[in-house]
Amino acid sequence: MEESPRSGRTLEGTRAPSRPGARETFGVAAKVLVPLVATGAVKRRPKAMALAERCQTDRAAIDLLRRLRGEHGPGPLLLSVPKRTIAVLLDHEDVGRLLDGAPDPFTPDTVEKHAALGRFQRHGPLLSRGHDRERRRAFNEAVLDQDRPLHHLAEPLWHKVNDESERLAATVRRSRRLAWADFEPVWARLVRRVVFGDAAADDRGVTALLDALRRDANWAYLKPRNEPARAELAARLLARLGPADPTSLAGPAAGAEPGVHPEDQVAHWLFAYDAAALTLMRTLALLAVHPGPRDRARTELATASGPAELPYLRACVLESLRLWPTTPLLLRDATAATHWGGEALPEGTSFVVYTPLFHRDPERLPYADRFTPQAWLDGSADAEPAMTPFSGGPARCPGRNLVLFTVTTALAALLRRADYRLASDSPLRTGRPEAATLNPFALAFTPVRV
Ligand code: HEM
Structure with a gap:
């Protein structure tokens, strides 16, 4: 990146932006941004997710952005909205350049x-930002x-994850069914044990308070802030960190330097551990409909005991x-003016990367819509x-x-006890391209003896 004091920074190799018309801008807002806001950006809304799955909203968004890239070229789409410059990236290399530019000039x-x-x-x-960002x-x-595939606390964390997976397996054995409603409370307990230690296992209140604030956060600027609830959450988190259980993340978190605000x-x-729960359920669904990968994962499990990286399951x-x-x-x-493809974009430009477009781009990836663990x-x-x-x-x-270790360990514990067949009406089918939107809350499985 080159710096020119008068005109801002130039990003080498970037493509010239284009300005779509009002109809196209409306299309991007309606098909890309609205479904994401409606399904809950900070705490997913299960009913809205069900509707999104029915309408396959991600497919519509991906198709629209690919069409616009075909018509306007690969440079960023500059959306004309009042008082803001919004640049929607369409080019794979541009995404790399943007992310490499954190935290300056792209915070x-x-x-x-x-x-x-x-x-x-x-x-x-x-x-x-600045020094605060560096120390946090x-x-x-x-x-x-x-940087370590196995966290230095992998051993005690592995025991916690296995205990909770056994608890879940016991429920599944009784009901002959694994659904979100069974899984969510066990996962929340597991996360409290991993983060704070075993004494916090049953502190459902702290999770409920955070969830309520996250539901508010879905509304961003549209709802007044609940400052008393935020302060209460911070106090409860600090109190939980106080005893510093050395077998949990609270152990190494003790003694944070001033200004870090460990509670935040x-x-x-x-x-963030919530995203892991959604991911675990979706991975289980993929393994349920793909017998080849399921067998390979199972073969890998047969060779491992104790904390392990499990590359295939990962x-x-x-x-x-x-x-x-x-x-x-x-x-x-953008914290400064930048030059994309010869055009100056002002400080404050908001850059948007819609990742499903790039993760499933058939113009670049031969495996775009196919489950292909081999690619990793x-x-x-x-x-x-x-x-x-x-x-x-x-x-x-x-x-x-850490999160890949947590999820693979929990999946391994479940798969060692049973195989899982899909028992819900899901858009996933053996031999078909993977649905663009998959509602994890509706997934349910029947355990099968192995
Ligand atoms: C499947 C689970 C997870 C996924 C997919 C995920 C993904 C991400 C992504 C995409 C970002 C960057 C967001 C952005 O650029 O705006 C991020 C940031 C971050 N994640 Fe995760 N995350 C997961 C779980 C976790 C967990 C469990 C932790 C901690 C225990 C964690 C800690 C963080 C932190 C601290 C950041 C902020 C990094 C920074 O600002 O420099 N994440 N995560």
Whole structure:
């Protein structure tokens, strides 16, 4: 990136933006942005997700953006909205350039995130800039053990995940069914044990308070903030961190330097672990309809005991996130004027990356709509600049390894006890391309003895 003090930064190799007309702008708003807001950007709404699945809203959004890219070229689409410049990226390499430019000149701390996430994590990593961002990011990288496939607490965390999976398996054995309603409370308990330690296992109140604030956050600027509830959540999280159970994330989180606000970092972790629950259910559904990958995962399990990386199962989880990214919109605001394809975009430009477009782009990926765990094993998915279920560049998810370990461990524990067949009316079918929208809340499984 080159800097020119008068005219802003130039991004080498970027393509010239285009300006779609009012009808096309309306189409992008209606087909891409409205469904994401309606289904709940911060806390998913199950009824709206059911409708989105019925209408396959992601398919309509992907098709529209591909058509616009064909008509206008691969440069960003500049949407004309009052008082804002919104640039919707259409090019894979442009996505890589944008994400590599965090936190300057492209900050993840955007106007929209501030309005939404600020309701329950005022000092969260995604809402921080400058030195505050540096120290909060460093704290997250250290506690979450960003770079290690197996977290340094893998052993005690593995026991917690297995205990809770056994609890879930017992319920499933009794009811002969695994559905979201059985799974969600067990997952929330597991997450509290992983984050705070075993003493917090039954603290449903803290999860309920966070969930209420997250439901408010879905409304972003449209609903007044509930400051007393935010302060109560922060106090409860701090109290939970106090005893610093060394077998949980609270252990390494103890002793955070001033200004980090560990309670707000923890609020983000609890929130983010929800995406893992959706991912686990969707991966189980993929394995239910794909016997080949299911057998291969099972063969891998036969060779492993105790905390393990389980590369094949991990690749299945990553595939679920490619097909149904839980953060479908990556947002960045420009902290300075930038030049894209020779055109100056002002400071404050809001950049939008709709990840399903890139994760399922048949013009680039031979496996676009097919379940292909192999893409994560042979390096081809990682080589893609816009393959970003965990974002990319300096603001990529520091919890990636930890959450993949948590989800694969829980899946392994479930699969060791039974196979699961789909018992709900799902759009997934053996031998067919994967549906663009999959509602995880409606998935239900019947366990089958192995
Ligand atoms: C399947 C589960 C998860 C997915 C798909 C996921 C994905 C993401 C994505 C896409 C971002 C970047 C958002 C952006 O660029 O605006 C992000 C950021 C982040 N994630 Fe995750 N995440 C998951 C779970 C977790 C968990 C469990 C933790 C912590 C225990 C975590 C910690 C973080 C943190 C701290 C950030 C902020 C990074 C920064 O601002 O520099 N994530 N995650």
